[in-house]
Amino acid sequence: MARITMREAISQALWEEMERDPSVFILGEEVGVWGGTYAVTKGFYDHFGPDRVRDTPIAEAAIIGATIGAALTGLRPVAELMTINFAFSAMDHIVNEAAKLHYMFSGQFVMPMVIRAVGGGGRQLGATHSQTPDAVFAHFPGLVVVAPGTPEDAKGMLKSAIRSSDPVLFIEHATLYQVRGEVPEGDNLVPLGKSKIQRPGSDVTIITYSKMLEISTKAADQLAKEGIEAEIVDLRSLRPLDMDPVIASFKKTNRAVVVEEGWRSYGVGSEVVARIYEQAFDYVDTPVRRVAQKEVPLPYNRNLEQMALPQVDDVIRAVKEVL
């Protein structure tokens, strides 16, 4: 086991997959000469060359459209969107093409492609560059949408995504790149579409993912000091959504809080709560709570921005409300 950052984990996954399989290549804005806006692909251009580390114009529809086309020829492109906010410029290609061509042509079109996209708020980038629109993409059948919260999962799931034959939206969180964690050596694959218990507990179930795993873990640490043991289920994948560990945990604790960074309305929490009520209604002791971003475009001002984002205290308060 090595203790590495999320950035190193993602970079290693890309590097190892490119070394392993010549059909894997990366493309995106500033992935090459610059070395990646978040330095994930630093050193790739010199090692793999311009054909396999392709700098693109600032043209997201062209990036994702070309990714789809190249995947249709049997390659395994990994596109980087500088931020998930730019995915809206490629929305048609993500939801109307990548998500549908396999189905619409009855299996003739196969797109083994990955879109890496950086999301999340908290860096004072203003409303257009700080969004967490994960639920928007998870709405569409045909897409696989994942958002790991630990370096181990990031590395293992990115490798699985690259080897998958389906289009995968791989959402990274900009403020998690420096987070360190234990990552197994070697070719460790983490399956897509599987939730995981990240912290065992018996009093309450916290369901979360990505950056909010970090926030929820801090909350659980503080709650533990008060004798409250929270069990944390990390969704890791939003589509397909694996509810089995959630339901199993809920049947044990009968209490749950869903923590997400995106907006509450029509969000991940909405979906998870609905499924808990559908699948485990008899186990509900108290209404499930949702912690989410305030329903505002994220402001630039640091204080206002932090007010809008879910905080550790928000999670603690919600947990106490369901106990």
Added chain:
Amino acid sequence: MEKQEYLDLYYQMVMIRLLEEQAAQLYQQGKIGGFLHLYIGQEAVSTGLISVREPRDRVITAYRDHGVAINCGIPATEVMAELLGKATGCSQGKGGSMHMADVKKNFWGGHAIVGAHLPIASGLALGDKYAGNDNVTICMFGDGATNIGYFHEALNLSKVWNLRVLWVCENNQYGMGTAVERASAVSEIRQKAEGYCIPNSRVDGMDILAVRQAASQAFEFIRKESTPYFLEIMTYRYRGHSMGDPERYRASEEVRKWQENDAIGIYARHLLDDKIASQEELDQLDALVEAEVAEAVRFAEESPEPAPEALYEHIYVDQQFGIIT
């Protein structure tokens, strides 16, 4: 060109026309659902173009795709079955009129979002470049698609990366009901390629032999120079944008004028005048096509509906992702 080749071009154009005339009737009978965009009038464009491609060259087009499907070698039976939404259709009944494809014949669809398939065409060509071959991707689209951003992103990318794409604008004068001059800052569409330093030309799409010649030259240029090329093909659709189009935007006189210079008629006259074929031979081909269209209708009508299980098939390749109900 051998005589048989000449006759085959005639056969394909007549096939598209009669098959679509039949489809229009089936649509009116309620047997075809959704939208139905007919290619009638434009047959020489796709027939001429695709007749000079190598089988290894990819073809991708927009939603007016029945003719392209026929030219790429999809049997009339499978085209008609797809129109009727049957399991035997080329997309097994899940695509419909606008989404026909046969990857084995290097026909990559049938795409219904205007302009969205142009960046995909760049990607197909990128795949061939990556593989180190000199295959050409033929990307067809209407004049209306040249006003949307995807067009510009895709052309730019194809030039920046030197991709072997033959961009083919089928200028049929109208984007739905809006005349080119009312929607495009330049009415000579090929000028838009100039902005991306993509060599280009304009050709009469009612003359199939002219289309063939222009396309052949374009293929040769693209393969040799490893660069995109832009062909604007002037054509006209006789029918509405889709079925049920009231056609308030054009005079019937205009349609009649174009029909007097009908591509199939011009070509037939050429075959007769140059004594390449006799009237009897053309009549025989007409009769053959009529019989094949009738057979295609019979095949489609007698074909089974997709099984209920098809509803949940092909959402993902990976079966472990399962079915979300």
